[in-house]
Amino acid sequence: MRRTTEPDPAALWWQGAVFYQVYVRSFADSDGDGVGDLEGIRSRLGYLELLGVDALWLTPFFRSPMADHGYDVADPRAVDPLFGDLAAFDRLVADAHAHGIKVTVDVVPNHSSDQHPWFQEALAAPPGSRERARYFFRDGRGPDGAQPPNNWTSVFGGPAWTRARDGQWYLHLFTPRQPDLNWDNSEVRADLVGTLRFWLDRGVDGFRIDVAHGMAKPAGLPDMPAYLIGITGAQAHPAEDPRFDNEDVHEVHRLIRKVADEYPGSMAVGEIWVESDERFARYVRPDELHLGFNFNLVAADFDADAVRRAIDHSLTAAGQSPPTWTLSNHDVSRHVTRYGGGDLGVRRARAMALVQLALPGVAYLYNGEELGLPDVALPDWALQDPLWERSGHTDRGRDGARVPLPWEGSEPPFAFTEGDKTWLPMPPEWAGLTVEAQLEDPDSMLSLYRQALELRKTHAAFSGGELEWYGAPPGCFAFRRKGGGLICALNTSGAPVPLPPGEILLSSAPVSDTELPPETSVWLV
Ligand code: NOJ
Numbered sequence: 001m002r003r004t005t006e007p008d009p010a011a012l013w014w015q016g017a018v019f020y021q022v023y024v025r026s027f028a029d030s031d032g033d034g035v036g037d038l039e040g041i042r043s044r045l046g047y048l049e050l051l052g053v054d055a056l057w058l059t060p061f062f063r064s065p066m067a068d069h070g071y072d073v074a075d076p077r078a079v080d081p082l083f084g085d086l087a088a089f090d091r092l093v094a095d096a097h098a099h100g101i102k103v104t105v106d107v108v109p110n111h112s113s114d115q116h117p118w119f120q121e122a123l124a125a126p127p128g129s130r131e132r133a134r135y136f137f138r139d140g141r142g143p144d145g146a147q148p149p150n151n152w153t154s155v156f157g158g159p160a161w162t163r164a165r166d167g168q169w170y171l172h173l174f175t176p177r178q179p180d181l182n183w184d185n186s187e188v189r190a191d192l193v194g195t196l197r198f199w200l201d202r203g204v205d206g207f208r209i210d211v212a213h214g215m216a217k218p219a220g221l222p223d224m225p226a227y228l229i230g231i232t233g234a235q236a237h238p239a240e241d242p243r244f245d246n247e248d249v250h251e252v253h254r255l256i257r258k259v260a261d262e263y264p265g266s267m268a269v270g271e272i273w274v275e276s277d278e279r280f281a282r283y284v285r286p287d288e289l290h291l292g293f294n295f296n297l298v299a300a301d302f303d304a305d306a307v308r309r310a311i312d313h314s315l316t317a318a319g320q321s322p323p324t325w326t327l328s329n330h331d332v333s334r335h336v337t338r339y340g341g342g343d344l345g346v347r348r349a350r351a352m353a354l355v356q357l358a359l360p361g362v363a364y365l366y367n368g369e370e371l372g373l374p375d376v377a378l379p380d381w382a383l384q385d386p387l388w389e390r391s392g393h394t395d396r397g398r399d400g401a402r403v404p405l406p407w408e409g410s411e412p413p414f415a416f417t418e419g420d421k422t423w424l425p426m427p428p429e430w431a432g433l434t435v436e437a438q439l440e441d442p443d444s445m446l447s448l449y450r451q452a453l454e455l456r457k458t459h460a461a462f463s464g465g466e467l468e469w470y471g472a473p474p475g476c477f478a479f480r481r482k483g484g485g486l487i488c489a490l491n492t493s494g495a496p497v498p499l500p501p502g503e504i505l506l507s508s509a510p511v512s513d514t515e516l517p518p519e520t521s522v523w524l525v
Helices: 038-043 045-051 086-098 117-124 186-201 249-261 277-284 304-318 342-358 386-390 428-433 435-439 445-458
Strands: 018-022 055-058 075-079 102-107 161-163 169-171 206-209 267-271 291-293 324-326 362-366 467-470 476-481 487-491 504-507 520-524
Touching: 038 045, 038 086, 045 445, 075 086, 075 186, 086 102, 102 186, 186 249, 206 249, 249 267, 249 277, 277 291, 277 304, 291 324, 304 324, 304 467, 304 476, 304 487, 342 445, 342 487, 342 520, 428 435, 435 445, 445 504
Parallel strands: 018 055, 018 362, 055 102, 102 206, 206 267, 267 291, 324 362
Antiparallel strands: 161 169, 467 476, 476 487, 487 520, 504 520
């Protein structure tokens, strides 16, 4: 039912919330097919409550041929049978709410699946038809139109154009099975509004907007600069990239905001890969998205100066909106691995978890980071990400960060599924990283996250939206939350440094009263 009450402070629950990204394929499987599903998530809500997160972001579970694991949507208002059905979704939302956990879902407005009825109709219809106008169909260049309409390349490698049987080309910034929708088309806009209302009416608390910097395309589809051709994978786009961050995209976000405003307490966060802080800030103006994902922390090495720069950029880019903080997601290498892997990577990941969770604003955790999972070096035969094929086997893609979660037991599949196979193989070495193995161990990554989330939620030191930097030795930083007074110090210098004064609330590794060891962070009041 549509909610029509006036906004109250509870409606702003997302400001300061800790979101937990559930990569639905990989979280928990209830039916033994080796792929995670909605009932699997529901069966683990107790765990999520114990962990202490406020909200879930569920990656796409909509009807899809899974050419990009659900980011190719054939029906945005239906649940794919692989993941369950609408009744399972309703049960999940109701139970999550009963556990005090909000539920947000992904929407994918930049493109549809090639199996979407609209695209099938477009293929069957002639050039210039209403059916083709929902996408980007163009004649090719060259004498017989055999060259693509422009030089754009796909984010997953190869040309961004594929030729239809009748000789016209269609645009796809991702795989050929993800044709870009034309946002100048009123049916496309109306359909998104219908999708948002559909899920809001089922009780969801918000949305993650996929490729929020995409959608609008520049008039005439001009060529891209040569130096951008062929760059693959997740990365921030510069202003001169014509494929992204075009002015009209803001109309789409105003539309999304209008719908959200009809449902007080709902919110939207955009995935925004743009280089400049100023361009980023435009997405989170008061009449656009509530929040924007920035990826500055993802891009920063484990180096105090680099992390500090990333924090400052994120704060500037957020403008008046609460900043968001992300260390990992399903598109990038897990941070344990990025920071060097092994014990060193884990130690650094622990330190960065406390940095992330000390910052004012919204934290997004990616499932498995609370267990300290690293990337898995998968064999070629196991790779499924379209990036692997599309890049001509030069980019191994994102599968290594998407391996299913280990829950219990001493060997794969670690109770992820009751079946004997998982959609990506799980490494036997994860026996020590299961939830079961970590839950009662006070020194585990899971225990660190639980303590940190508990303190963040309950301790007055975490109040206040502003931070100030302290002087710190080279290779280190310290900041203070202005309101509540929490101090967070990080040492990336490789040698111990004096501990700032204060009472220790939590540290990422054992600290003495006087020294902060290397690769360590600490919370003080
Ligand atoms: C961003 C999503 O996070 C990614 O997984 C997907 O492949 C692309 N958008 C295309 O939808």
